[in-house]
Amino acid sequence: EIVLTQSPATLSLSxxxxxxxxxxxxxxxxSYLAWYQQKPGxxxxxxxxxxxxxxxxxxxxxxxxxxxxxxxxxxxxxxxxDFAVYYxxxxxxxxxxxxxTKVEIK
Amino acid sequence: QMQLQESxxxxxxxxxxxxxxxxxxxxxxxxxxxxxxxxxxxxxKGLGWIGSISYSGSTYDNPSLKSRVTISADTSxxxxxxxxxxxxxxxxxxxxxxxxxxFALGKDTFDIWGPGTMVTVSS
Numbered sequence: 001e002i003v004l005t006q007s008p009a010t011l012s013l014s015x016x017x018x019x020x021x022x023x024x025x026x027x028x029x030x031s032y033l034a035w036y037q038q039k040p041g042x043x044x045x046x047x048x049x050x051x052x053x054x055x056x057x058x059x060x061x062x063x064x065x066x067x068x069x070x071x072x073x074x075x076x077x078x079x080x081x082d083f084a085v086y087y088x089x090x091x092x093x094x095x096x097x098x099x100x101t102k103v104e105i106k
Numbered sequence: 107q108m109q110l111q112e113s114x115x116x117x118x119x120x121x122x123x124x125x126x127x128x129x130x131x132x133x134x135x136x137x138x139x140x141x142x143x144x145x146x147x148x149x150x151k152g153l154g155w156i157g158s159i160s161y162s163g164s165t166y167d168n169p170s171l172k173s174r175v176t177i178s179a180d181t182s183x184x185x186x187x188x189x190x191x192x193x194x195x196x197x198x199x200x201x202x203x204x205x206x207x208x209f210a211l212g213k214d215t216f217d218i219w220g221p222g223t224m225v226t227v228s229s
Contacts, residue, residue, distance in 0.1 A: 001170070034215040036153075043202055043219035044153065049212040087153055091214035094168065095143075095155040 002026055004088050004098035012106040019075040021101045023088035028068045032092040035064055035073045038100075039084045047086075048073065078103070108132035110203050110220035118197075118227050124190040128203030128220060135184055136161050141206040142186040143216060144177060146199040154199075158206055159186060193227045200224050 003026040013019055023033065031051040036044040046055045048064035051071060061076045075082055083105050088098040114126035128142065135142055144156040157167025159177045167175040176189040186203060201223055204216035 032214075034212075036216075043204075043222055044216070045219075046212070046215055046217045049215045053211070055212065055215075055217065089153075089215065095214060097153040097155070099152045 002029070002090055002093050002096055004090055004096060006086075006088060006098035006101045008101060009099075010102045010104060012104050013078055014106045015078050015080055017078055019073075019078055019082070019103055021073040021075075021086055021103070023066075023071040023073070023098050025069045025071075025090060025092075027093075029071075029090050029092040031067050032090055033064075033066070033071045034089045034091070035062075036087045036089065037082075037084050038087065044087060075103075108205065108218055110205065110218060112201060112203050112220045112223040114201075114223060114225070116224060116226060118193055118225060119229050120194055120227055121192055124188070124193050124197060124225055124227070126188045126201055126203075126223065126225070128186045128188075130184050130186070130205075134181070135179055135186060136181045139208055141208055142177075142179070143204045143206045144175075144186075144188045145202045145204055145216065146197075147202070147222075148196075148199045156188065156190075156201075160208060195227050198225065198227045 005024045007022045035048040038044040052064045063074045085100045085102045109131045111129045118124045141158040141160045143158040157175045157177045159165045174191045203220045205218040
């Protein structure tokens with residue numbers, strides 16, 4: 001099973017700041033990585049697929065990069081609605097998720 | 107606009123079978139190009155894929171669940187169902203159904219989700 005390790009576990013930032021979230025895979029994924037956002041009491045929402053492609057309706061401040069085993073989700077300038085938990089997910093071998101990064105208000 | 111809605115008992119006894127249904131509206135589950143997945147999230151924890159069924163009826167599930175999973179579809183009702191046998195407290199979670207594109211853009215991601223339903227395993 002491919003293990004996805006997300007870091008940091010918690011990121012404390014202020015609105016307007018840049019957020020950089022990491023997802024590291026236990027083996028190469030090519031570009032087969034997605035990112036999701038989950039707010040309390042809600043289902044996850046797809047943000048990014050295939051490492052760098054924004055899903056429909058996702059604001060341009062969200063961007064994804066990386067390939068192989070190291071991936072990054074960047075939020076260029078945090079809006080109040082961006083404080084949430086973010087998960088990465090791989091599709092290279094079965095389907096697994098990372099443990100999540102919580103972006104909280106500082 | 108497509109919507110998914112999970113339903114089923116909120117409480118299941120240990121060793122029994124958990125049964126959930128996902129009703130899809132705004133589109134047909136057999137129209138092609140999509141699988142339909144079940145994903146769960148224990149309280150305060152992360153997400154775990156349980157299994158999926160394709161538009162043609164092929165199923166595949168997480169090997170870690172050791173053959174406890176059955177996923178089926180009823181095209182006449184536009185529903186997908188999940189059965190999980192021999193449940194324990196470790197199966198307590200919010201259970202989500204989600205649409206999973208099979209081809210091209212967003213392949214094997216989960217692009218539309220239901221709101222989820224909480225299932226507690228307890229005597």
